[in-house]
Amino acid sequence: MLAVNEYFEGQVKSIGFQGKDKPASVGVMEPGDYEFGTGAPEVMIVVSGALTVLLPGSDCWQTYHAGTQFDVAGDAKFQVKVETQTAYLCLYG
Amino acid sequence: MLAVNEYFEGQVKSIGFQGKDKPASVGVMEPGDYEFGTGAPEVMIVVSGALTVLLPGSDCWQTYHAGTQFDVAGDAKFQVKVETQTAYLCLYG
Numbered sequence: 001m002l003a004v005n006e007y008f009e010g011q012v013k014s015i016g017f018q019g020k021d022k023p024a025s026v027g028v029m030e031p032g033d034y035e036f037g038t039g040a041p042e043v044m045i046v047v048s049g050a051l052t053v054l055l056p057g058s059d060c061w062q063t064y065h066a067g068t069q070f071d072v073a074g075d076a077k078f079q080v081k082v083e084t085q086t087a088y089l090c091l092y093g
Numbered sequence: 094m095l096a097v098n099e100y101f102e103g104q105v106k107s108i109g110f111q112g113k114d115k116p117a118s119v120g121v122m123e124p125g126d127y128e129f130g131t132g133a134p135e136v137m138i139v140v141s142g143a144l145t146v147l148l149p150g151s152d153c154w155q156t157y158h159a160g161t162q163f164d165v166a167g168d169a170k171f172q173v174k175v176e177t178q179t180a181y182l183c184l185y186g
Contacts, residue, residue, distance in 0.1 A: 002106045002121050002178075004097050013095045013108050017121045017178040019141050020159075026119040026140060026180045028095050028110045047119060047140055047182050048112050066113075085095075085110040087119045089140050089180060 008034060014090070023092045034080045038072050040093040045069040049086025054079040101127060107183070116185045122175045130170045133186040138162040142179025147172040 003016045005025070012034065014027030026047070044051070044064075052063045056076040064070055072078050096109045098118070105127065107120030119140070137144070137157075145156040149169040157163055165171050 001103055002123060004106060004108075010094055013097060015097075015106050015108065015119075015121045015180075017141070017180060019180075020177075024141055024180070026108075026121060028108045028119060030095060048110070048117055084113075087108075087110060087112075087117070087182060 008032070019091055025090050025092075026087065027090065028085060028087050029080070029082045030085060031082050034082070035077055036072075036080060037077050038074050041074040042072045043069055043091040044072065045089040045091070047087040047089055049082070049084050051086055051088065052081040052083075101125070112184055118183050118185075119180065120183065121178060121180050122173070123178060124175050127173045127175070128170055129165075129173060131165050131167050134167040135165045136162055136184040137165065138182040138184070140180040140182055142175070142177050144179055144181065145174040145176075 005014050011030040011032050014025040016025045046064045046066050048066050050065045052061050054061050055078050098107050104123040104125050107118040109118045139157045139159050141159050143158045145154050147154050148171050
């Protein structure tokens with residue numbers, strides 16, 4: 001059964017699945033500011049909209065638009081600002 | 094609030110949102126055979142996995158892999174076969 005997860009009081013929702021090589025999820029973020037924590041390393045691919053991200057160890061916010069992606073180390077926290085509803089694909093591990 | 098929709102007894106789940114120009118959803122399909130109906134025309138973009146599709150008026154099944162897309166006319170039905178959990182982005186209208 002497909003698992004739906006909710007974060008930040010439902011401001012972020014995702015559906016988990018098994019990707020080709022790795023566990024994955026697709027999700028949508030409402031506009032807002034979020035701090036996420038990783039367990040495994042993650043690859044975040046913006047599917048629609050844009051994410052402005054402060055990655056661990058960086059002092060520079062960068063904006064990733066639809067079709068672009070960024071890596072996040074494992075056991076790390078990262079900050080995300082969202083201006084319009086944004087869909088993403090996340091690959092874990 | 095982000096709306097989560099379920100179809101085919103939870104075998105297909107999606108999250109609706111407002112895309113840049115059009116209403117949109119991201120979703121995941123479990124392996125299976127499905128018939129979907131459109132209201133507005135749709136663009137289906139495969140995000141992960143693959144969809145094998147019989148489009149309205151076609152007698153030929155075609156497989157669309159991650160990164161490819163197909164159009165579906167409005168007020169139409171189309172058939173989809175799914176072999177592995179597959180994520181998609183759907184744009185409406």
